[in-house]
Amino acid sequence: MCDTCGCGAPPVRKITVNERLLASNASLAEHNRAHLAERKILAINLMGTPGAGKTALLEAMIAGWRDSRRIRVIEGDQATDRDSARIRAAGATACQVETGLGCHLDAHQIHDALHQLALQHGDLLFIENVGNLVCPALFDLGERLRVVVTSPTEGVDKPLKYPPMFRGAHFVVLNKSDLLPHVPFNLGEWTGYVRAINPHARILETCALDGAGVGELLAAIDGVREAFFAGVSA
Amino acid sequence: MHELSLARDLLAAIERNLDRPGLRVVRVNLSVGSASGVASDSLRFAFRALAEGTCANGAELAIATVPARCRCANCGTVFDFGGMIGHCPVCAQLGGELVSGNEMLLQAIEVTDV
Numbered sequence: 001m002c003d004t005c006g007c008g009a010p011p012v013r014k015i016t017v018n019e020r021l022l023a024s025n026a027s028l029a030e031h032n033r034a035h036l037a038e039r040k041i042l043a044i045n046l047m048g049t050p051g052a053g054k055t056a057l058l059e060a061m062i063a064g065w066r067d068s069r070r071i072r073v074i075e076g077d078q079a080t081d082r083d084s085a086r087i088r089a090a091g092a093t094a095c096q097v098e099t100g101l102g103c104h105l106d107a108h109q110i111h112d113a114l115h116q117l118a119l120q121h122g123d124l125l126f127i128e129n130v131g132n133l134v135c136p137a138l139f140d141l142g143e144r145l146r147v148v149v150t151s152p153t154e155g156v157d158k159p160l161k162y163p164p165m166f167r168g169a170h171f172v173v174l175n176k177s178d179l180l181p182h183v184p185f186n187l188g189e190w191t192g193y194v195r196a197i198n199p200h201a202r203i204l205e206t207c208a209l210d211g212a213g214v215g216e217l218l219a220a221i222d223g224v225r226e227a228f229f230a231g232v233s234a
Numbered sequence: 235m236h237e238l239s240l241a242r243d244l245l246a247a248i249e250r251n252l253d254r255p256g257l258r259v260v261r262v263n264l265s266v267g268s269a270s271g272v273a274s275d276s277l278r279f280a281f282r283a284l285a286e287g288t289c290a291n292g293a294e295l296a297i298a299t300v301p302a303r304c305r306c307a308n309c310g311t312v313f314d315f316g317g318m319i320g321h322c323p324v325c326a327q328l329g330g331e332l333v334s335g336n337e338m339l340l341q342a343i344e345v346t347d348v
Contacts, residue, residue, distance in 0.1 A: 010346040012260055017251045021264075021338035022243055103236055135236035138271065163318040164271045167332055196329030197319065199307040 025139055028107035032114065032142025036125065042225045043125040045141050047165065048149035049158070050131030053175040055083050056208035057149060057217075058126055059090040064211075064218050066091060070120060074113045074127045076105040083128065093117060104135035107142055124225070133162035145224050151176040152185035159193040166197040171220060177205040177212060237273055240338070241280035247340050248290055259290040261344035269302035269318050269335030302335020 020026065036043050048054050055075075062071050071092040075084040078099050087094035095116045097109050110127060119125065127143060129136040148169040150158055153176065159166040166172060172194050180187065194203060202220060206213035248259060262281075266272045274297045281295050301314040306322035307330045313323050321328055 012344050012346050015251060015253060015343045015345060017247070017340045017342055019247055019251070019340045021240055021247070021340060023247070024243065102239075104239075106239065134271065135239075138236055139239075160319065163269065164336070167269075193328075195307065196327075199329075199331050 022138070022140075025107045028111055029140035029142040032107055032110055033144070035114065036119075036142060036144075039119060039121050039123075040229055041119055041121075041123045041125050042145065042221075042228055043127060043141070043143040044145045044147055044221065045127050045129060045136075045143035046147050046149065047129045047133075047136045047169075048131065048173075049133055049151070049154055052131070052149040052151045052154070053208045054128050054131065054149050055086055057173070057175055057206060057214070058087060058092075058128060060206075060208045060211055060214045061126075061218060061221075062087070062090040062092045064214055065124070070123045072117045072119055072123050072125045074105075074110060074117070074125070076109070076128060076130045078102075078130060099130055103130060103132055104139050105129050105141060106139045110141045124221070133158065133165045137162075137164040137168055144228055145170050145221065147171040147173060149173045149175050152179045152183050156186055156190040157193060159190070159197045163197050166194060166201070169198060169201050170224070171217075172198070172201045172203050173217065174203070174205045175208055178207045178210060237276040238280045238284075240272065240277055241284050244277075244281060244340060245284050245288065245290060248343055249288070251340075251343060252289065252345065256348050257289060257345040258348050259293040259343055259345055261294045261296055262290065263296050263298070263341040263344070265298045265300050265337065265339045265341055267300050267302050267335035267337040268316050269332060270338055271318065272297075272338060274299070300335070300337065303333040304330040304335075305333055306330045 046054050073087045073092055073094040075094055075096045077083055081096040084094035084096035095113045097113055127141055146169050148165055204217050206217055278295045285291050301316050303314050305312050306327050308327035309325045311322050311324045319329050
């Protein structure tokens, strides 16, 4: 090839593809979703900041459903099985996924975890994602319901700073509501930002530690479960 | 950080779409919606690292960012914007319902014979 003008370079040919990125994750997520639907299992992708109280909220939900629902939990963390130990202590079955350098769970990891959990017809499956407001937003796991947990100490503007996470949520939960009188957090301003990003999300307030609002969250999830099963033929 | 996962996925999609052996990839055309949250520089960096020793070693990753489209929750105007969130040009309301802008599409691969 000539160094001056590039003449004599091998011809370049274009191959048209038009394929979505993460298509393999999306197809495996659909596989997970179909597998769960056949068994009437509602899967919930629980996302949020580290320290928002996702695991504490799960413990409170497990306590609230103790006599009426079988709950299975896939726990995603970069390291340790501390959260799955907490879930087992609270009375539910748990499977830990340590993501190592990974900053999110993906549909492949959930597929493997589904085979480890002895899932039964009608179970509720929670997937507690890696605490992170960025990466988990991009990866469909095969869930039916996406719940984002945040808290007043994080400030009012998280929805504006992390739009994809809040945009994809069905429920946005403001946990640690007992802190509202003690921290400079304007609830109306925060609600406005959530609405700006996601006009349709259901907004709930909870306090995992004293149980405030947890009943409403359980009822909201049960409502989704019933609507989902009504649409799935037996 | 998730750009590493995207780059891995992209490389697999490229290798899957080559129509015969003995090709070298010189350029990859990708279009991403501005609301997708993909950091182009991070994606290029991860792709360059992963492509070493493959058919796409040294390939240029050309990323076209497509404006996102939103429906204002206040007045219903449909408007385009760059970035991840925009203001309605009619009533100045922030945000709204996203119509498009999350796409990540591998459009084409430009190849030569080795």
